[in-house]
Amino acid sequence: MSTLHTVNKSPYERNAMTSCLGHVSAGDLVLLIEDGVLAARKGGSFAQALNAAKGACKIYVLAPDLAARGIGAGDVLEGVETVDYGGFVDLAASATRVCAWL
């Protein structure tokens, strides 16, 4: 009984990720896609918010969207797991529901 939350917005531009992280339940999954992956870069000012969220829920990031934006695997925050589109499908299937933060 968990929710997969998807975030497709840059946290620097919009409040979607911040709002998402404020509404997760313990055991939920958060997947950063599209411009949302920008949050997962090491050294960025939202690293702390993501690190804090890792206690309650698991954070994933979509690998092809990272690559498009020039963020290498070594530049992703520790503890954030990369998945491909198949992994996205698996996450959606494993959760009970999907909530998109647009």
Add this chain to the structure above:
Amino acid sequence: MSTLHTVNKSPYERNAMTSCLGHVSAGDLVLLIEDGVLAARKGGSFAQALNAAKGACKIYVLAPDLAARGIGAGDVLEGVETVDYGGFVDLAASATRVCAWL
């Protein structure tokens, strides 16, 4: 020699207004339009940022957009001047250039 800056985004959702206010020059004009007018409501958490900006530049807000969103004239921050579309035209004509923060 001044710039008219237009902001059409809610500051609660996006960083456009914050970014705009960080790039104004003394004597510039800032016009809040569309969802940007939400910043001008009394008691909101961006009131302080707008008040601080009033020292360097003049802040305007588009009246029809306030009305659409149910913000009455009495609920607009003090020192923020309301204009109609004709006033928008006048501001654009009086400034040297227009910079849209989209």
Add this chain to the structure above:
Amino acid sequence: MSDGQTKKKFFYLNRKAPYGTIYALESLEVVLIGAAFEQEVSLGFIDDGVFQLMNNQDAAGTGMKGFSKIYRALGDYEVRKLYVEKESLETRGLSVDDLMPITYEDEDEDYAEKPSIVVVDKAEMAKLIADQDVIMSF
């Protein structure tokens, strides 16, 4: 699911201000159509979504079509649960008094008028999200 296998909990998550974009209006259009399907329906208003419920909206000066009256009619469509987030209101300097009075008639209590808007805090909103079958985001 409370009433048979086909009844699902539908949650409409509204996070955007009205008029600047069409999402609020087209979300309402889904709610109205969805009402005919006899599912368990509730609406959540978070972030700028709370502005959708502002009282005294008058879009005439913008040339756009106002649609705030539709919210008041939701009760007639058996849509009676409008959850509004407290923290979202407060950040924007709003209270429930700034919102439209939206009510429904409770047939179990002699059609007494009851408020459809329920203010909940962020933790309660998170629980609501975690309790849904289908979440439509706008």
Add this chain to the structure above:
Amino acid sequence: MSDGQTKKKFFYLNRKAPYGTIYALESLEVVLIGAAFEQEVSLGFIDDGVFQLMNNQDAAGTGMKGFSKIYRALGDYEVRKLYVEKESLETRGLSVDDLMPITYEDEDEDYAEKPSIVVVDKAEMAKLIADQDVIMSF
């Protein structure tokens, strides 16, 4: 205006990340066409706009068309001033080393290769904005 009455200062203000939306790509298309008009052209990269210049972009996995090579070719179009905001880089954990090397050949100095990217702070960016004739926002 520095060189005759028809020459204007054009400034392309880029504030959005690439790929999530098309604004970065279609902004570049304007810059390329605009280069033929022999105006004074410069580009500003603020906020998420700095991500447009990230090195090693590879969009293949998304199915979208990568377009980062176009930035490197800007020098050939006499577009040589790419102002990148320092504070925007820092907030995102980036430095100029994370960006593409973009250069132009300076015909006044025996075609020496020179960097097109100039990192400026927010106050300098504000001055640049205040110095333009035409600002195109993306």
Add this chain to the structure above:
Amino acid sequence: MRFAIQINEGPYTHQASDTAYQFAKAALEKGHEIFRVFFYHDGVNNGTRYTVPPQDDRNLQKLWSELAEAHKLDLVVCIAAAQRRGILDANEAKRQGKDGDNIAPGFRISGLGQLIEAGIQADRLIVFGD
């Protein structure tokens, strides 16, 4: 598992349709079912056959049409959203007195009830948008 997909933005301007397409393809490759793809808001603009993207770029309308044909996908364009945005099939064109239509192969125009039904029938609804 049975997925339903909602797409809220048009092609190219936002990545939503690209991501939804990659998701749908991956789901089908894993043996899942796509009950329906519902195009809403500007998403209806995925369903015009008049697009001519640059030759070296992907053609999202064609990708959807081909995926639909290969897997018998149900691609539904919301009628109310389509009317506001100028997407017509032959029936709608006739009904509205328009002189032509632009719906792409494999797409059909229908009502919002199709979205609700997708929410009811599918195990998961995934929304892609701005």
Add this chain to the structure above:
Amino acid sequence: MRFAIQINEGPYTHQASDTAYQFAKAALEKGHEIFRVFFYHDGVNNGTRYTVPPQDDRNLQKLWSELAEAHKLDLVVCIAAAQRRGILDANEAKRQGKDGDNIAPGFRISGLGQLIEAGIQADRLIVFGD
């Protein structure tokens, strides 16, 4: 004074086209000139004659077409943006081998050079978008 207007979003989804229209109308009423209105990005979707908005709503395409006729406005739809999004005039339809077109009266399709020229010729360029 001579204004140029750039519109980056389609009708209805964003307010950009509404605001630009009200601005243009007010400018003309004040005796200013509108050198050109340039439709870019999803803004090209303002220029389809296939829209059928609800009868009690404004018809933005018609409003623009009528304003253009009344004031001899130059409404230019960017060709590159239009190709991606399925806006065609008769010439483009023929050139691309499409079986119809959807451009609205008073709009014309042309290149991005028209936007640069507008920036050069006008006293002020105002951008409306998302």
